[in-house]
Each structure stands twice: as C-alpha cells, then as structure tokens.
Amino acid sequence: MKTKNRRIFYGVLIALLSLIVIMGGCGGGGESESESGEPPDQESESESLIPSAEELIAKGLSSKEGYSYDYVVTMPDGSTLAHKMWVKEKKMRSEMENPQGGDPILSIVDLDKQIVYMMQPQMNQAIALSLENSDTEYTSPKDYLSDADDQNMIFVRKDEFEGKKCLVYEMPVEGGKGEMWIWEEGSMPLKVVTTVDGETVTAEFRNFTMGELEDSLFEIPAGVQVMDMDEMMKSFS
Numbered sequence: 001m002k003t004k005n006r007r008i009f010y011g012v013l014i015a016l017l018s019l020i021v022i023m024g025g026c027g028g029g030g031e032s033e034s035e036s037g038e039p040p041d042q043e044s045e046s047e048s049l050i051p052s053a054e055e056l057i058a059k060g061l062s063s064k065e066g067y068s069y070d071y072v073v074t075m076p077d078g079s080t081l082a083h084k085m086w087v088k089e090k091k092m093r094s095e096m097e098n099p100q101g102g103d104p105i106l107s108i109v110d111l112d113k114q115i116v117y118m119m120q121p122q123m124n125q126a127i128a129l130s131l132e133n134s135d136t137e138y139t140s141p142k143d144y145l146s147d148a149d150d151q152n153m154i155f156v157r158k159d160e161f162e163g164k165k166c167l168v169y170e171m172p173v174e175g176g177k178g179e180m181w182i183w184e185e186g187s188m189p190l191k192v193v194t195t196v197d198g199e200t201v202t203a204e205f206r207n208f209t210m211g212e213l214e215d216s217l218f219e220i221p222a223g224v225q226v227m228d229m230d231e232m233m234k235s236f237s
Contacts, residue, residue: 053153053169053182057145060187064089066213067188070206071139076199087140091218094138108218109138117220126220129229141188141205148180161190162206186210
C-alpha cells in the first residue's frame with residue numbers, strides 16, 4: 001500500500017510541476033514587454049491617437065458657438081497690439097484702448113454687410129465704414145484656421161496655454177516657419193508663432209471662453225448718431 005501511495009503522490013506532484021511550467025510559459029508570452037524585456041513605447045501608442053490638424057481645424061470651423069478673448073499680437077520689436085474681442089457667427093465686437101485716454105474705442109463689424117462701425121459711446125457718435133476702406137484688421141481664430149495649410153501641418157508635441165490642453169502643430173509659412181497651439185477641447189487656435197526672415201510675430205488668444213453671447217453686444221447703442229464715411233468720401237471725390 002505504501003508503494004502504491006508513493007506512486008500516486010509522485011504522479012500528482014509531477015502533474016502539478018508540469019502545470020506550473022505550462023502556466024509560466026503562457027504568462028511570459030502574454031506580458032506587454034518587448035523582446036528586450038522593456039515595456040512598449042507608450043508615447044508612440046498614444047501619439048497614434050492624436051487627431052490630425054485637418055480634423056481639428058474642420059471641427060473648429062464648423063463650430064457655431066460664440067466666443068470671446070483678448071487678442072494680443074507681439075511684434076518683432078517687442079511691442080504689442082491688444083483688443084478685447086467678441087465673435088458670434090458673422091458679427092464681431094472689438095474694444096481697443098484709446099491712445100488718448102478715456103473710454104476704449106468700440107468697433108462692431110458686420111461681415112455680411114462688410115461694414116465696420118467705430119464709435120465712442122460717450123459721445124453718441126459712430127462712423128460707418130466699409131471693410132474695404134478700413135485699415136483696421138479684425139482677425140478671429142477662425143481666420144487662422146481657414147488660412148492654415150492643414151494637410152501639411154505636423155504634430156510636434158502636447159502643451160498647455162493658460163491651463164488649456166493644446167496640441168502643437170508645425171505649419172508651413174512662406175519664407176519661414178510657424179507653430180500653432182490648438183485647444184483640444186474647443187478645436188480653436190490659442191497661440192500662433194510665425195518666424196519669417198528671422199523676425200517672429202506671436203498672436204495669442206488669451207482668456208478664451210466659448211458660449212452664448214447676447215445679440216446686444218453687436219448692436220449700435222440707441223441714440224448713437226451714425227455717419228456714413230463712404231458717402232462723405234464720395235462727395236469730396
């Protein structure tokens with residue numbers, strides 16, 4: 001009996017050892033490590049999920065939401081131009097610091113009519129001027145998106161701008177180079193840096209928010225007298 005029990009014991013022991021070896025072999029084959037024993041490149045796997053610039057730009061251009069921001073342009077000499085902007089569909093509102101002091105200069109742009117109204121509300125006067133005859137530039141984030149060569153933009157890294165997660169793309173610029181920070185959540189550019197002939201211009205959309213905007217922001221205040229500058233210029237020609 002003892003000999004028979006030993007045979008049964010050894011048989012069970014050999015079976016257990018064989019099962020352990022088999023399980024160990026299966027476990028080793030199922031590991032996420034590479035042949036070198038190191039885990040796979042997680043960064044390369046995550047980068048494969050990065051949307052193309054074409055996708056992000058198409059999404060941004062199709063957005064119907066209104067948005068507001070501080071548009072700040074830094075010139076090569078370090079000087080800056082700043083506007084507080086509101087944009088809703090085909091209308092824009094700009095508030096620019098008055099170089100002579102006092103209340104800011106207010107502009108309302110109607111892109112459908114191609115007219116800009118420039119006013120100082122405290123004076124109850126406004127000037128209506130066609131965009132063609134206006135030397136003031138009104139740039140929105142969508143302008144940067146529509147002008148971008150999205151098919152030739154290359155993802156270079158992830159970054160943040162004012163706490164917003166962005167995807168940074170290198171973009172072709174005639175005579176130079178550029179980079180665009182596109183907000184992942186809102187699909188809008190928050191920063192654009194271009195360098196041409198060694199001179200760098202940086203455009204930033206600071207304090208960027210998206211949401212519903214009141215129509216009254218884009219209307220001429222009641223009681224403001226509007227002068228048509230185009231008609232006045234014709235009378236002097």
